Amino acid sequence: MLKLVYSQSQKFPLSVLFLPLLLTIIGMIALFSISVNQSGVIAITAFTKQLLFMIPAIGGFILLLFIPKYIIHKYIYVAYALILILVSVPFLFNTIAGTHRWINIGLPFAFQPSEFAKWIVVVSLAKYLSDHNLEIKKFSTLLLPILIAVLPASIILQQPDLGTALILLTPVFPMLYWVGSRPFHLFMLIAPIFSIGTAFHNISFTSWAIIMGLILYIARPNLLFGIIFYFVNIFLGLLAPLLWNGLRPYQQKRILTLFNPELDPLGAAYQTIQSKVAIGSGGFFGKGMGEGTQTHLKFLPVQESDFIVSVIGEEFGFITIAFMLIIFAFFILKIVNLAYYSKERFAGLVLIGIATIFLSHVFVNTAMSTGLIPVKGLPLPFISAGGSFLLSCYIMVSLIIKMGMETIDD
Numbered sequence: 001m002l003k004l005v006y007s008q009s010q011k012f013p014l015s016v017l018f019l020p021l022l023l024t025i026i027g028m029i030a031l032f033s034i035s036v037n038q039s040g041v042i043a044i045t046a047f048t049k050q051l052l053f054m055i056p057a058i059g060g061f062i063l064l065l066f067i068p069k070y071i072i073h074k075y076i077y078v079a080y081a082l083i084l085i086l087v088s089v090p091f092l093f094n095t096i097a098g099t100h101r102w103i104n105i106g107l108p109f110a111f112q113p114s115e116f117a118k119w120i121v122v123v124s125l126a127k128y129l130s131d132h133n134l135e136i137k138k139f140s141t142l143l144l145p146i147l148i149a150v151l152p153a154s155i156i157l158q159q160p161d162l163g164t165a166l167i168l169l170t171p172v173f174p175m176l177y178w179v180g181s182r183p184f185h186l187f188m189l190i191a192p193i194f195s196i197g198t199a200f201h202n203i204s205f206t207s208w209a210i211i212m213g214l215i216l217y218i219a220r221p222n223l224l225f226g227i228i229f230y231f232v233n234i235f236l237g238l239l240a241p242l243l244w245n246g247l248r249p250y251q252q253k254r255i256l257t258l259f260n261p262e263l264d265p266l267g268a269a270y271q272t273i274q275s276k277v278a279i280g281s282g283g284f285f286g287k288g289m290g291e292g293t294q295t296h297l298k299f300l301p302v303q304e305s306d307f308i309v310s311v312i313g314e315e316f317g318f319i320t321i322a323f324m325l326i327i328f329a330f331f332i333l334k335i336v337n338l339a340y341y342s343k344e345r346f347a348g349l350v351l352i353g354i355a356t357i358f359l360s361h362v363f364v365n366t367a368m369s370t371g372l373i374p375v376k377g378l379p380l381p382f383i384s385a386g387g388s389f390l391l392s393c394y395i396m397v398s399l400i401i402k403m404g405m406e407t408i409d410d
Contacts, residue, residue, distance in 0.1 A: 030312050
C-alpha cells in the first residue's frame with residue numbers, strides 16, 4: 001500500500017491535502033482569537049478542543065489511506081446500514097441543545113453520527129449507480145437512488161436537523177446527472193417546489209407556467225404524461241394559497257419568519273443581525289485579532305461554529321474572507337477536475353458527491369452569515385469547531401485521495 005501511494009504521489013496534486021490544511025490553520029487562528037479573554041489568558045474552549053480533535057481527524061485520514069478501494073466499494077452498504085442505526089440512537093439519549101443529534105458516551109465530548117452519514121450516503125449512492133447497468137433514461141430508475149439519500153435524511157430531519165438533512169440530498173442530482181440522467185427527469189423532481197413557491201405572486205406563477213410549458217415542448221415527453229404533469233403542477237400552485245389561508249396567524253408568522261428572520265429582530269433574526277453587524281464593522285482589513293466587539297462581548301452567538309465567518313470578517317476583514325473563499329473554490333474545482341478525468345465510474349461519482357457536499361456547506365454557511373438565507377446551523381468545513389465534523393471532513397479528503405490514486409481490484 002505504501003509503495004502504491006509513493007509510486008503515484010507525483011501524479012497526485014499536493015493541493016488536495018495542502019488546501020484543507022491551510023483552511024484548518026485559518027480556522028485555528030480564528031478559534032484562538034475567540035478563546036483569548038480580555039486578560040490575555042487562553043481559556044479551555046473551542047480552540048483547545050479543536051486542537052485535540054485534530055488527533056482523531058488526522059488519524060482517520062491516515063487510516064482510510066491504508067484501506068484498499070475495493071474494500072470500501074464492497075462493504076459500503078454495511079456502513080450504510082450501520083449509519084441508519086447510529087442516526088437513530090440519539091433519540092435514546094437526553095436532548096443536547098434541544099435536539100437529538102449527539103450520542104453522549106460519558107466523555108467530555110459527544111459523537112454526532114449524522115456528520116458521517118454525508119459521505120457514507122455519497123459512497124453508497126456511487127456504488128449503486130456504478131454497479132447497476134441502469135437504463136438511466138427512464139424516470140423510474142431514479143427512485144431507488146433518491147431513496148438512498150432520503151431514508152437517512154428523513155431520520156435526521158426528526159432530530160431535528162434540517163440543514164444536515166438537506167445536505168444529504170444535495171449530492172443526488174449532480175451524481176444522477178453525472179451518470180447520464182436526462183435533465184428533464186431531474187426537472188420533474190424539482191418542478192413541484194417551484195410551482196408551490198411561485199404561487200403567491202401572480203406574475204411569478206404565470207412566468208413559471210410559461211417556462212414549464214416551454215420545457216415540456218422542448219423535452220417532448222409522452223403527450224398524455226406531459227399534460228398530466230403540467231396540470232398537476234398548476235393544481236399544486238393553485239392549492240398552495242388556499243392551504244396558506246387555512247393556517248392560523250401565528251402559524252403563518254412562524255413560516256414567514258423562517259424565510260425572513262428580520263420580521264422577528266429579537267428572536268429568529270437576532271443571530272443574522274449580529275452576524276451582519278460583525279462582518280460590516282470589520283471593514284476591508286478587520287479590527288485585529290482579539291479586537292472584535294461583537295465577538296468578545298458575546299453579541300455574536302454560536303461564533304465558534306455556525307458564525308465563524310462573522311468572527312473572521314470582524315477581526316481579519318473582508319480580504320481574509322475573500323482569501324478563504326478562493327481557497328475553497330480551488331479545492332472544490334480540483335475535486336471536480338479529478339472526477340472529470342477519472343477512468344472509473346465509481347471513483348468519479350464519489351468525487352462529484354464529495355465536491356457537492358463541500359460546496360453546499362460553504363455556500364449555506366457563508367450565505368446565512370451574511371443574511372442571504374435563513375440560519376440553518378451548518379458549520380464551515382475545516383474551519384468551524386466540532387470534532388465529528390472535522391473528522392468527517394478529513395475522511396472525505398482521504399476519500400478524494402483514494403479515489404484519485406487507485407483503481408478497483410475485485
